[in-house]
Amino acid sequence: AAKTAGKGTFRIFLPDMETRIQERIRLEATLRAALESGNGLFVFYQPIVAIETGTVTAREALVRWHHPQRGWISPDEFVPVAEQSGLIDQLGSFVLNAACREAAGWQDNARIAVNVSARQLGSGTLVTAVSVALTVSCLSADRLEIEVTETALLNNEEDIIGELRQLRDLGVRVALDDFGTGYSSLAHLRAFPFDKIKIDGSFVRDSVERADCAAVVQAVASLGRRLGVTTVAEGVETPAHLDRAREEGCGEVQGYLFGRPKPSDCDAPIIDELNRIARDDPMTSTG
Numbered sequence: 001a002a003k004t005a006g007k008g009t010f011r012i013f014l015p016d017m018e019t020r021i022q023e024r025i026r027l028e029a030t031l032r033a034a035l036e037s038g039n040g041l042f043v044f045y046q047p048i049v050a051i052e053t054g055t056v057t058a059r060e061a062l063v064r065w066h067h068p069q070r071g072w073i074s075p076d077e078f079v080p081v082a083e084q085s086g087l088i089d090q091l092g093s094f095v096l097n098a099a100c101r102e103a104a105g106w107q108d109n110a111r112i113a114v115n116v117s118a119r120q121l122g123s124g125t126l127v128t129a130v131s132v133a134l135t136v137s138c139l140s141a142d143r144l145e146i147e148v149t150e151t152a153l154l155n156n157e158e159d160i161i162g163e164l165r166q167l168r169d170l171g172v173r174v175a176l177d178d179f180g181t182g183y184s185s186l187a188h189l190r191a192f193p194f195d196k197i198k199i200d201g202s203f204v205r206d207s208v209e210r211a212d213c214a215a216v217v218q219a220v221a222s223l224g225r226r227l228g229v230t231t232v233a234e235g236v237e238t239p240a241h242l243d244r245a246r247e248e249g250c251g252e253v254q255g256y257l258f259g260r261p262k263p264s265d266c267d268a269p270i271i272d273e274l275n276r277i278a279r280d281d282p283m284t285s286t287g
């Protein structure tokens with residue numbers, strides 16, 4: 001775009017292709033090193049709450065990476081890098097093992113929800129990784145939930161459904177994440193008996209002001225009841241969001257209103273230290 005920008009137009013800086021490829025290769029190498037050393041990768045946990053009782057039924061494991069130069073990087077940036085560079089199975093196992101070990105120590109017996117990406121499904125390796133994580137942590141299978149997004153079901157559907165069935169046979173629950181953002185959501189509900197449907201935060205947040213979004217939340221919640229599937233409203237940030245999720249009939253809620261993702265108690269001191277370094281570093285300090 002910068003190249004074709006003519007007289008009177010603003011030149012927008014875009015790193016050229018080569019620079020982007022180099023950055024990408026560097027990021028991949030740094031991620032690989034992090035996975036090998038175990039340094040800088042963490043799992044944070046966010047509560048999922050039953051709307052009627054207010055009890056924490058589960059916590060979602062969310063991966064975090066503190067890049068040695070760039071500081072904290074979003075999983076939306078580095079999970080795709082892991083997927084495209086063959087590191088996703090390793091990253092997935094890291095999260096599974098850390099999350100199951102953590103959950104095995106919880107006094108409240110809440111379940112642990114772990115995200116898996118499309119690239120982890122369909123080759124049969126996930127079922128092995130899950131079995132290993134459960135065995136090593138002594139966590140009972142019915143306390144583990146695997147979250148898959150709709151896009152995971154688009155390719156190779158039969159292999160993927162087969163693998164989800166194997167997880168089900170182990171006693172693991174399977175949730176459909178980000179419901180409503182992908183294609184042919186309803187077809188996916190027919191293809192596999194999910195235990196849980198997570199309604200994407202965008203619908204939940206907009207449901208306060210937009211009747212159409214409220215209608216979507218209500219329709220998914222009632223669908224869930226008819227199918228005997230728990231529905232979770234994601235992205236609940238305010239009491240108004242919570243009221244709406246309750247009115248529309250969702251079973252569970254998750255969002256900043258109940259707690260941001262936070263480190264496990266064992267990681268908390270290291271993370272405080274990393275935050276302190278990031279703050280004190282003149283290169284990253286925002287003043």
Ligand code: C2E
Pocket residue numbers: 046061062063074075076079092095115116117147177178201234235236237254255256257261
């Ligand atoms: P997701 O599975 O849909 O996770 C929910 C995301 O919403 C998380 O972002 C969470 O921090 C954020 N969130 C929670 N409550 C609120 C809220 O009230 N308001 C807003 N605005 N956001 C909220 P996060 O941690 O940045 O993760 C982004 C995505 O990255 C996840 O979306 C998931 O698709 C992926 N991801 C995270 N951890 C893993 C992992 O271990 N493995 C894989 N394969 N993907 C992961």
Ligand code: MG
Pocket residue numbers: 060115147177
């Ligand atoms: Mg999720």
Ligand code: MG
Pocket residue numbers: 177178198200201234
């Ligand atoms: Mg989600």
Ligand code: MG
Pocket residue numbers: 178
């Ligand atoms: Mg998401």
